[in-house]
Amino acid sequence: MATQLITHPACLDHDPGNHHPENPRRLAAVLAALDDSRFNGLERVAAPRASDDALCLVHPRAFVEAVLGAIPPMGRHQIDGDTIVSPGSEDAALRAAGAVIAGVDAVCGGLARNAFAAVRPPGHHAEAAQAMGFCIFNNVAVGALHARAKHGLRRVAVIDFDVHHGNGTQHMFENDADLFYASSHEWPLYPGTGSSDETGRFGNIVNAPLPGGSEGLAFRRAFEAKILPALDAFAPELVMISAGFDAHEEDPLASLRLHESDFAWVTRALMDVASRHAKGRVVSALEGGYDLDALGRSAAAHVEALMAA
Secondary structure: OOEEEEEOHHHHOOOOOOOOOOOHHHHHHHHHHOOOHHHOOOEEEEOOOOOHHHHOOOOOHHHHHHHHHOOOOOOOEEEEOOEEEOOOHHHHHHHHHHHHHHHHHHHHOOOOOEEEEOOOOOOOOOEOOEOEOOEOOOHHHHHHHHHHHHHOOOOEEEEEOOOOOOHHHHHHHOOOOOEEEEEEEEOOOOOOOOOOOOOOOOOOEEEEEEOOOOEHHHHHHHHHHHHHHHHHHHOOOEEEEEEOOOOEOOOOOOOOEEOHHHHHHHHHHHHHHHHHHOOOOEEEEEOOOOOHHHHHHHHHHHHHHHHOO
């Protein structure tokens, strides 16, 4: 079985403005990096649109309807302090969530070894009833709840190595013993959540905050000492990854100092856990990363690691 790359041109049409950090050039950089002979073995799949019912596994229907109703027919509309939508945002957001759902269907259905959803807008800051932090719908949370609703999985884990804490995913998971969320992130930094004492109602939340300036060694030690043992103990049936690459040393929005090799290392480590507990099932979704060159190289390193399974 191959690794699936799930994406769609519509994800380039979500346009908050060229001045905005989360602009279409990000996804273009990722896709350009993956348009290389090293990735000839990828199975390339067009992302479908997520249904309203799928989104409502994690978001109230009134919120879904309000957000989609706020998409302007022309120009742009600000739905949060830093979250802006344009006429193409509806299709992009639905296909971003739909790509993760498709990845879950592929790995749970035995059609793919693992999958990477190269999509935007990102999702991990989106709360149940609040779009924020460049995120409209919480793509990985939708995928996790879809895995339970459609495929009968019970224990689903999301591991997040974006430089910013995934507040939305944590809040959606923290009261469910069969959902696990772990995050490494710079601290203090937006959105202000993710302290190490935020552990969830059932100890199912693991935060490993890193001070600004931390390098790859500190990142790897945090995973080895805290996140990976907890994930192993949780014994997930599916491992999902919020793959943000803004912890790279060249990224302008934060000050961690990771390199492509660190993202490849953590990908392999998470795949090892998935091999032990989840029949190797891994679904990854693009989150942040705002230096275009570093983003492209890092995403390529991540996907190469997935393909090596």
